[in-house]
């Protein structure tokens with residue numbers, strides 16, 4: 576993803592506490608499913624398990640579209656979702672990169688409790704960047720993407736491991752989007768470069784939104800995870816999330832802060848960051864919130880971003896535990 580448009584930062588912190596309260600008191604259950612929400616205890620998110628899923632992905636090598644490493648990792652992800660009991664499908668397609676090369680992409684979709692109408696969407700991108708354009712050393716080589724790519728997927732895999740074992744009384748779809756990170760090289764830090772002003776990022780989610788594999792798909796809301804595994808991660812309230820899914824943002828951040836994670840989920844709004852959720856919000860009309868590592872104090876992502884430092888050494892299980900626990904609370908207890 577690329578940097579936010581700070582210049583059109585419009586922050587609306589108009590969150591109604593009353594609304595959140597009544598939301599959380601409402602049993603997030605379709606009565607037709609015949610389940611009783613009160614008996615649900617949120618399962619424990621296992622950070623060691625999620626860390627192993629990061630290792631598994633990185634072990635394939637960079638997951639760049641049109642490479643064997645990419646395709647091998649796709650098989651792994653499909654098998655994992657099936658192992659966890661999800662009805663799993665792969666949306667294959669071809670998209671054009673800014674380089675004018677055609678990319679064979681795979682959006683991987685795992686559906687838990689497919690029959691339920693009331694659903695939520697959890698997503699992350701699974702590809703890794705084809706270049707290290709912010710690294711002075713070997714900038715043309717692909718990055719490992721332990722954080723930028725693998726960490727979000729790993730948190731969702733660990734969540735997926737629990738979903739069939741402990742029924743959340745809601746349908747959950749996990750989608751791993753391809754080709755998020757095949758955008759134009761970033762020539763500036765902080766403010767967006769003019770070359771970024773196109774649609775070269777998020778090619779997999781754009782394809783998914785324009786070619787919906789599930790007709791009439793309308794989850795209540797979605798959560799996108801991106802770069803959720805580095806030490807001292809900071810997750811501000813991101814601009815497009817605030818624009819399209821403000822009540823969901825406020826509820827997630829309140830939940831995180833009530834769990835004691837205010838150090839990570841900060842009460843700071845930033846401009847819109849082009850990421851998969853932007854296209855899902857704008858094309859599909861599904862309110863999706865981005866939980867993304869971006870430090871407003873430095874007006875930048877972490878120093879690992881789009882460099883060869885984005886490897887296992889920067890992954891901190893504690894950050895994944897925090898993000899995993901927040902997501903699990905929302906899935907099992909509602910917003």
Ligand SMILES: [Zn+2]
Nearest residue numbers: 576704723756
């Ligand atoms: Zn990236």
